[in-house]
Amino acid sequence: MSQRTIIPFGPQHPVLPEPMHLDLVIEDERVVEAIPQVGFIHRGLEKLVTKKDYTQFVLVTERICGICSFGHSLGYSETVEALMGIEVPPRAEFLRVIWHELSRIHSHILWMGLLADGFGYENLFMQCWRLREQVLDILEATTGGRVILTACNVGGVEQDIENGELNGICQTLDGLRGEYNQLLKTFLKDKSVRHRLVGVGYLSEADARAAGTVGPFARASNIPEDIRSLGFGAYAALSGFEPITSKDGDGYARCEVRALEVLQSIDIIKELAEKIPDGAINQKVKGAPEDGSYAVSRLEQPRGECFYFAKGNGTKFLERFRIRTPTSQNIPGMVQTLQGCDLADVPLNVLTIDPCISCTER
Amino acid sequence: MGMPLTGMTLKNLFRKPATKMYPLQAPQYSSRSKGHVTNIIEDCILCGICEKRCPTHAITVDKAAESWTIDNFNCIQCLSCVRACPKKCLVMEPEYTKAATSKSTQTVTKPALSEAEQAAKAAREQEKQERIAAALAKKAAKQVAEADTANE
Numbered sequence: 003m004s005q006r007t008i009i010p011f012g013p014q015h016p017v018l019p020e021p022m023h024l025d026l027v028i029e030d031e032r033v034v035e036a037i038p039q040v041g042f043i044h045r046g047l048e049k050l051v052t053k054k055d056y057t058q059f060v061l062v063t064e065r066i067c068g069i070c071s072f073g074h075s076l077g078y079s080e081t082v083e084a085l086m087g088i089e090v091p092p093r094a095e096f097l098r099v100i101w102h103e104l105s106r107i108h109s110h111i112l113w114m115g116l117l118a119d120g121f122g123y124e125n126l127f128m129q130c131w132r133l134r135e136q137v138l139d140i141l142e143a144t145t146g147g148r149v150i151l152t153a154c155n156v157g158g159v160e161q162d163i164e165n166g167e168l169n170g171i172c173q174t175l176d177g178l179r180g181e182y183n184q185l186l187k188t189f190l191k192d193k194s195v196r197h198r199l200v201g202v203g204y205l206s207e208a209d210a211r212a213a214g215t216v217g218p219f220a221r222a223s224n225i226p227e228d229i230r231s232l233g234f235g236a237y238a239a240l241s242g243f244e245p246i247t248s249k250d251g252d253g254y255a256r257c258e259v260r261a262l263e264v265l266q267s268i269d270i271i272k273e274l275a276e277k278i279p280d281g282a283i284n285q286k287v288k289g290a291p292e293d294g295s296y297a298v299s300r301l302e303q304p305r306g307e308c309f310y311f312a313k314g315n316g317t318k319f320l321e322r323f324r325i326r327t328p329t330s331q332n333i334p335g336m337v338q339t340l341q342g343c344d345l346a347d348v349p350l351n352v353l354t355i356d357p358c359i360s361c362t363e364r
Numbered sequence: 365m366g367m368p369l370t371g372m373t374l375k376n377l378f379r380k381p382a383t384k385m386y387p388l389q390a391p392q393y394s395s396r397s398k399g400h401v402t403n404i405i406e407d408c409i410l411c412g413i414c415e416k417r418c419p420t421h422a423i424t425v426d427k428a429a430e431s432w433t434i435d436n437f438n439c440i441q442c443l444s445c446v447r448a449c450p451k452k453c454l455v456m457e458p459e460y461t462k463a464a465t466s467k468s469t470q471t472v473t474k475p476a477l478s479e480a481e482q483a484a485k486a487a488r489e490q491e492k493q494e495r496i497a498a499a500l501a502k503k504a505a506k507q508v509a510e511a512d513t514a515n516e
Contacts, residue, residue, distance in 0.1 A: 054419065058419050061419050061440070061442045065440075126369060129369070129372060139394075142397060143396065146398040150440075152398070184371065184372050187368040192369070
């Protein structure tokens with residue numbers, strides 16, 4: 003038996019934009035066990051809820067993460083609205099979903115670029131990020147922010163998008179789709195990309211279920227679970243929503259699921275832009291959550307299902323607010339894919355779950 | 365399958381760069397861009413609501429000195445103050461603040477009034493004091509009357 007060695011991976015590593023540490027127990031070139039460690043960027047944002055009132059806390063939730071920013075403000079707002087029994091105007095719900103899907107597009111294209119960078123295809127990485135810029139431009143033109151939008155609040159949204167502007171967005175997305183399809187062909191058909199991804203980091207359906215994985219990571223292992231199919235908010239208005247799944251369960255399948263979800267998001271935005279009703283975009287919010295009341299809500303973030311819990315105590319400050327983020331759900335699955343893989347495949351395996359450490363540590 | 369990205373790569377050879385030569389080339393902002401907050405001090409009533417609403421305590425309102433101060437390095441461009449302002453004198457300008465070597469704050473002070481304006485202000489103030497005195501006197505008289513009726 004060869005000697006076992008422990009190699010530290012991270013917290014600083016080229017494939018990780020955020021700090022996460024792995025202790026890799028290896029035998030020769032093969033990983034026997036991976037021990038993850040998080041906690042390098044804990045900011046205690048969940049505790050801050052007792053210091054900022056419930057309307058101000060939207061600003062804090064937006065800053066939990068730089069990529070799922072809008073999703074967190076949406077999830078928080080929906081939870082507090084459920085807590086206080088506020089009904090949001092339908093136009094606001096449509097606008098929220100449009101922004102949320104735009105965030106998903108830019109998050110997925112960003113990840114695809116990082117993946118290309120991870121396996122050393124620099125040209126593909128730059129093309130991905132060039133396309134992503136178009137989505138960020140839409141976000142800036144509609145809300146004023148590229149990543150932190152400050153568009154969602156408890157009771158509705160802050161800004162309206164005029165119907166003419168929505169048509170312009172749809173045209174931009176059509177243009178984006180044309181260029182994106184070329185990148186898609188590279189990701190799914192190119193020999194060098196397939197060579198690097200097929201069979202890497204395999205996770206079977208049973209293992210994925212046992213490890214409690216969520217989001218594209220689970221869908222790539224043939225688990226058709228997507229909170230959007232439950233029809234919360236404006237998703238109920240969609241004519242049909244089918245989660246995109248793949249049976250392969252490897253790195254290539256995860257890339258395929260995310261790549262196709264971008265096209266799905268474009269379709270969702272275009273459909274909602276046609277169906278959007280006229281009317282108010284904001285419901286005035288008064289009072290405070292009742293003492294002892296609590297609410298939960300679930301949301302499909304780009305990285306998977308995110309779970310929110312809020313508890314009121316009769317004042318303007320919430321008693322407790324908790325977020326269970328998709329990456330914290332996916333880390334056990336990731337550790338499983340690392341067992342038995344080559345040391346050289348570790349960075350790619352870590353990357354294919356699309357880890358968001360800022361969300362995980364809050 | 366050949367190399368699907370070749371077409372896009374060749375096109376890049378003849379296309380203008382996707383990046384801009386900032387700062388040589390001026391950046392283009394959308395009208396809604398969140399750059400920095402400014403105060404149209406002439407319209408400001410120094411009510412202090414912006415100071416209370418600011419989540420990062422970046423704004424300070426000094427009523428005695430009639431000045432309004434913002435720390436742009438603490439400001440997170442959340443628009444809380446702009447949305448809360450009762451006189452709509454706070455504006456979000458699209459340009460980002462310039463890079464600096466040290467942190468600083470920006471203060472705007474109410475402009476000094478001309479003699480005529482000062483006189484008008486003093487007259488307004490005096491009228492207000494008279495109104496208050498009259499109201500107080502009326503209230504006192506009413507209380508006296510009420511006490512009288514109660515005694516009777």
